[in-house]
Amino acid sequence: MNTTTLPDAEVLYAELVRQLRAHVTRETAIVGIMTGGAWLAERLHRELGIQPALGVLDIAFYRDDFDQTGLSRNVKPSQIPFDVQARHVLLVDDVLYTGRTVRAAMNELFDYGRPSRIELAVLVDRGGRELPIAAKYCGALLEVDPAQVLVLDRKETGTFGLSLSNSHRERRTSS
């Protein structure tokens, strides 16, 4: 698996916008998963001229590994500033991997109401799913070494970049 050369995140972003334009209406609500997905959602919201205010989710209270990892040190409030009931929601994340984050995000979203439809848009799908979850819109498929974490960075200019780092689990992983 050779992942030393990562694609240009801006090219992937342009591809994602191209796919979304044909399907998203001004009434579609956009919800980004913190932190990378929220950056992405912020730009998509502007670029696609979305009407409902931008939503952001911090899924810390819905994670399925709370018993192993404890509560994250930097929980931020989730904000869903529109009525979720009967709404078409586009859920946005930077990297789709096991699918557990998306599951947690969907659970959290349902605590605000019953959406008519949820679709998933991601910049990168790196495979490795542990749940039956798939992205409808995707910038690229990438193979990444399971020992590595693929993360989205936002530069000061607002442009995106992708980078790799070693294992992301900050706290006791074995327990």
Place this chain on the structure above:
Amino acid sequence: MKNPQLNEHGELQHLLSVEGLPRDTLLHILDTADSFIGITDREVKKVPLLRGKSVFNLFFENSTRTRTTFEIAAKRLSADVINLNINTSSTTKGETLLDTVDNLSAMHADMFIVRHASSGAPYLIAQHVASHLHVINAGDGRHAHPTQGLLDIYTIRHYKRDLSALSVAVVGDVLHSRVARSLIHALTTLGVPDVRVIGPKTLLPAGVEKLGVKVFHDMNHGLAGCDVVVMLRLQNERMNGSLLPSAQEFFKSYGLTPEKLALAKPDAIVMHPGPMNRGVEIDSAVADGPHSVILPQVTFGIAVRMAVMSILAGN
């Protein structure tokens, strides 16, 4: 000496006292509480963090408000809550504290919320229970009431934002107040530069200056230029004892009236841990007035307790 509140990783295992808690831990609790505030606006006013966990409210001393807010907090975290009013149960039949705790542990408790008239009772329980259990002190004797201290500092931060230039006055019966002790530790740990205690000599603990506070016996001097005024409850049983001439006399010198409050900053906030004695430590015009944040304190208390429980349960 090992801090009995921390586990072998240096994480919060029990919440027994604000004293000795690192600044980072206090900020972690306050920041986490921020994220719990919005949950009551949702269709489903719950998050699944403590799903499948059993929280036992163990109140050896009565307190409707504290017990209720802990119960609501635990339920909003999806825990199962069992309330025990120990006054009317086993201990009156002679069971010891630790036997009671052992029996409840055998019922698969995950967390104990303990209120006890004896200072140190929650420490005894924390040292006794198995390592997967968590203990929260909900008030022990005159010693500590950490979640109240935390919700007080949360309230101050909510209204004043920057803690680094504040003057906070704590007024009344500091001697018997576990709330005052917990709040003073939280204020000094988080770097509030000017903390004052105001009260008659008989109701201020000897050596209180050692906690890093300025002592005033005259309310007019003590309140001058304050950003925050925290009134303490004067407990009924103290009113006619040797410590005080009478409730009326106390009100004259230390009751918070609109006239006295006018000495503080124009945007000062007034707090009280409840239950209030109107006309003893606080005038109704102040308690119900525009400076009062006494009811928001109660609301914030739920979010702060949710934060404490979820941090403990994850450690």
